Amino acid sequence: MTTTGREQAVVLGGSMAGLLAARALADFYERVIVVERDELPAGPVHRKGVPQSRHYHTVLLRAGQVLDSLFPGLVDEFVEAGASMPNLLLEARFRLGGYQLATVDTGSLAIQLSRPLLESMVRARVAALTNVKIVDNCETTGPHFTDGRVTGANVVYRAGGRPDLLEADLVVDATGRSGRAVAWLTEQGYPAPAEDRIKVGIAYVTQLLRLDPNLRPAQDMILVGPVPGRPNGFVYAAQEGGRWILTVVGMAGDHPPADPEALLEFVARSAPPDVLDTIKAAEPIGDPKVHKFPASLRRRYEHLRRFPEGLIVTGDAICSFNPIYGQGMTVACLEAEALHRCLATGDTDLAHRFFAEAATIVDPVWQFNAGGDLALPEIEGDRPLRTRLTNRYVARLQRIAQHDPVVANAFIRVIGLLEPPTALTRPGILARALLGGRSR
Numbered sequence: 524m525t526t527t528g529r530e531q532a533v534v535l536g537g538s539m540a541g542l543l544a545a546r547a548l549a550d551f552y553e554r555v556i557v558v559e560r561d562e563l564p565a566g567p568v569h570r571k572g573v574p575q576s577r578h579y580h581t582v583l584l585r586a587g588q589v590l591d592s593l594f595p596g597l598v599d600e601f602v603e604a605g606a607s608m609p610n611l612l613l614e615a616r617f618r619l620g621g622y623q624l625a626t627v628d629t630g631s632l633a634i635q636l637s638r639p640l641l642e643s644m645v646r647a648r649v650a651a652l653t654n655v656k657i658v659d660n661c662e663t664t665g666p667h668f669t670d671g672r673v674t675g676a677n678v679v680y681r682a683g684g685r686p687d688l689l690e691a692d693l694v695v696d697a698t699g700r701s702g703r704a705v706a707w708l709t710e711q712g713y714p715a716p717a718e719d720r721i722k723v724g725i726a727y728v729t730q731l732l733r734l735d736p737n738l739r740p741a742q743d744m745i746l747v748g749p750v751p752g753r754p755n756g757f758v759y760a761a762q763e764g765g766r767w768i769l770t771v772v773g774m775a776g777d778h779p780p781a782d783p784e785a786l787l788e789f790v791a792r793s794a795p796p797d798v799l800d801t802i803k804a805a806e807p808i809g810d811p812k813v814h815k816f817p818a819s820l821r822r823r824y825e826h827l828r829r830f831p832e833g834l835i836v837t838g839d840a841i842c843s844f845n846p847i848y849g850q851g852m853t854v855a856c857l858e859a860e861a862l863h864r865c866l867a868t869g870d871t872d873l874a875h876r877f878f879a880e881a882a883t884i885v886d887p888v889w890q891f892n893a894g895g896d897l898a899l900p901e902i903e904g905d906r907p908l909r910t911r912l913t914n915r916y917v918a919r920l921q922r923i924a925q926h927d928p929v930v931a932n933a934f935i936r937v938i939g940l941l942e943p944p945t946a947l948t949r950p951g952i953l954a955r956a957l958l959g960g961r962s963r
């Protein structure tokens with residue numbers, strides 16, 4: 524531990540971004556307190572503050588790497604707890620832009636487990652750190668300011684409604700997309716960050732299923748993405764406890780119905796016949812669950828000239844990505860690493876340095892997603908020449924990736940955030956795009 528006079532840090536919000544930030548802070552502060560409004564369950568149980576947990580949550584390849592470096596051995600523990608780890612693309616089927624990626628051994632293993640199990644296992648690891656305390660049933664009403672600097676967090680313990688001040692050298696806001704950091708800042712006379720939005724009009728409907736093991740499909744994960752003219756798709760994946768999760772997504776108002784029979788008809792619009800058969804043969808567990816997501820939202824904290832000392836913001840509170848790309852938790856992992864790097868080089872100008880690093884993480888992901896969204900004519904938005912050319916190139920590559928294992932692997936690495944989207948324009952891939960396109 525390198526604390527160098529840093530006594531206490533407080534993290535607001537105990538979901539993935541808050542837990543990961545706490546892990547980073549624990550290497551630098553004598554004490555780290557995580558404040559969470561919900562009552563935290565002992566095990567993998569859904570809770571009110573994370574309603575999206577009922578829906579499919581992928582742990583991208585990059586997140587698997589970061590989680591295992593922050594918490595050594597955690598991925599093995601996921602497997603012991605029942606997570607499935609299909610080999611991409613031998614045991615997982617991806618259909619992107621209407622084309623199925625070639626069946627090839629990429630050497631990469633996906634991690635599939637339910638969001639509550641993932642979060643509860645990360646939380647257990649964070650709670651086991653000797654200098655971290657997680658306080659649940661405790662709501663923050665905002666940072667505490669002294670002479671324009673944040674010096675702690677105001678909280679209210681939900682049992683009894685007792686208010687308290689938790690003093691802190693650093694407060695990290697990880698209260699998610701609907702967190703109130705912007706209001707807290709403007710109330711103190713600080714400017715609000717500019718916001719970028721992409722209206723995607725998404726609805727998720729998720730049904731858990733139990734499968735007859737004899738009817739198990741050849742792959743442990745099947746993902747079909749939207750295409751122009753059909754802005755919907757689904758993912759069907761094995762999880763712990765012998766359960767399968769079917770998450771159906773529709774964009775631009777083309778929403779899946781929550782009625783089980785009508786949902787099957789909706790899935791039939793995009794599901795290959797063999798997959799549809801196994802879904803139909805499965806036994807539903809509980810009722811379908813619905814989640815609406817109107818727009819991707821990015822807050823440009825990196826552009827603010829004035830920002831209080833002693834505070835940073837992380838996770839979905841900075842950027843809430845279109846969930847169909849499954850990147851939010853990976854970006855939270857990368858932001859935790861960035862926070863670690865920033866703290867390792869001192870406290871001076873911490874917030875500006877952190878927001879600048881976070882922006883370099885968010886930028887390529889946001890741009891790539893915007894391109895993907897705008898490839899669908901159903902999504903509103905400007906399509907400058909660059910976007911149109913990029914989308915034509917990506918569509919061409921997706922067609923080639925049906926047969927070309929190198930291009931298919933390149934997609935898997937970019938989608939998994941192991942590589943930036945620019946990896947798709949490296950000379951080797953560019954050449955395949957040209958030659959592959961010509962030969963077909």
Ligand SMILES: Cc1cc2nc3c(=O)[nH]c(=O)nc-3n(C[C@H](O)[C@H](O)[C@H](O)COP(=O)(O)OP(=O)(O)OC[C@H]3O[C@@H](n4cnc5c(N)ncnc54)[C@H](O)[C@@H]3O)c2cc1C
Binds near residue numbers: 541578699727814
């Ligand atoms: C439908 C859907 C599907 C998704 N699928 C994926 C996926 O496949 N892969 C992926 O990586 N990401 C996915 N995401 C994104 C992912 O859920 C988030 O990126 C992730 O949860 C990290 O968010 P966070 O911790 O910043 O905020 P959140 O998860 O929103 O958590 C905020 C926390 O703060 C607490 N809180 C809020 N206000 C207060 C307060 N005043 N005081 C105390 N506590 C407070 C809340 O109770 C909650 O625990 C998906 C999102 C949605 C909506």
